[in-house]
Amino acid sequence: MSGAIGYFVHHQGRGHAERAAAIVNALPADRPVMLFSARDDIFPSLASQISVTKIPSLFEAPDDAPAALAKATTPSTLHCAPLGWASITRAVATIATWFADARPALFVTDVSAELAQLARIASVPCVTVLQHGDRSDPGHMAAYEGALGILAPYHPLLEQPGRPDWMRAKMHHAPGVGVHPAATDRDAARAALNLPLDREIVLVVAGGGGDGTPTTPLTLGARAQPDTLWLTIGAVAHEWHATVPGNLRHLGWVDDPASYIAAADRVVSSAGNTTVHMIAAAGRPWIVVPEWRYFDEQRWKARMLAQAGAAVTLDHWPSHVDAWRDAWTRAAAIDTAKQRLLVDPHAAQGVADWFERLAAWQHPAPRATPNLLAETIG
Secondary structure, three states, rough: OOOOOEEEEEEOOOHHHHHHHHHHHHHOOOOEEEEEEEEOOOOOOOOOOEEEEEEEOOOOOOOOHHHOOOOOOOOOOOOOOOOOHHHHHHHHHHHHHHHHHHOOOOEEEEEEHHHHHHHOOOOOOEEEEOOOOOOOOOOOOHHHHHEEEEEEEOHHHHOOOOOOEEEHHEEEEEOOOOOOOOOOOOHHHHHHHOOOEEEEEEEEEEEOOOOOOOOOHHHHHHHHHOOEEEEEEEEEEOOOOOOOOOOOEEEEOOOOHHHHHHHHHEEEEEEEEEHHHHHHHOEEEEOOOOOOOOHHHHHHHHHHHHHOOOOEOOOOOOOOHHHHHHHOOOOHOOHHHHHHHOOOOOHHHHHHHHHHHHHHHHOOOOOOOHHHHHHHHO
16 A cells, blocks of 8 residues: 655635645555544535544634733744644644654645655655745745645646746646636536526636625726626625615525636635636636735736736725726736646646655665676676
């Protein structure tokens, strides 16, 4: 049996769990996998050799967090490392015990710089997932420098500048890994979703990692296009002064966002990784408004989408009708072929094959036996 692979999965949003599931399901059937996450209910269907261990959250304060230690200085090589949290102690102990018992071939972290460093200290080869953003701080760089490999879940065209050569040498790009575009065309998607076939539709996609897309700017855009149906999926933040027009409908969370994207004529979205790749796979006139994230993650992804010619990106939501009109005029000029280029339908298998190569250290090729007779004769 092949050595096990461990995999930490951040429970914020949906993208971490979806790409982890796609990758581990593509691994050989004799490669056992242990997923570690603060939630065990966020994963799609998993193959039989894959298990999930629920651990305490590394990021949310427990009720018994000691106030006396709250002012302790955090070293520059760490990000979230509060003192006295029994929940973090239990999570680290669970993973470290598994390291000792399983003797894993590889540990993947998506994402925690601290756990990447824990794996290196425990002498376990690690792969860390790289996200967009200003991540040149000592904590991130220690994780990348100590990793055996760095997984970038996006196309090389979206790679931001400034990555040092030693990082690039370790990187494996996996464009859109974990994203499953809709299998239907626009009309088929509309029929399945009971949406009108003869009306233009704008879809607003809000990700799962924040408080939601503000509704007020959407009321401005929808009111300026009364013949167009505006739909939102995901979390929206309602404001008391927003006057919602009749052609704007909030659908909340849906089971199949890719089908709604397929049904749309135009799309507005945040810049979360899964959201970005679902829309790119469909190819649509597209406006991106990045949400606040640590390290300016979404701002950097939005910049790179604009540089690749894949989307119109805005620094903030339009505050008046003319701003919407200008953005839509620019979005209409986008070459949607450039969007579809950013997604590889075989990305998960490519990552799985890469993992297998990295894990091969546990079973190195046998050394050639010297031909002593030939050497003696020679």
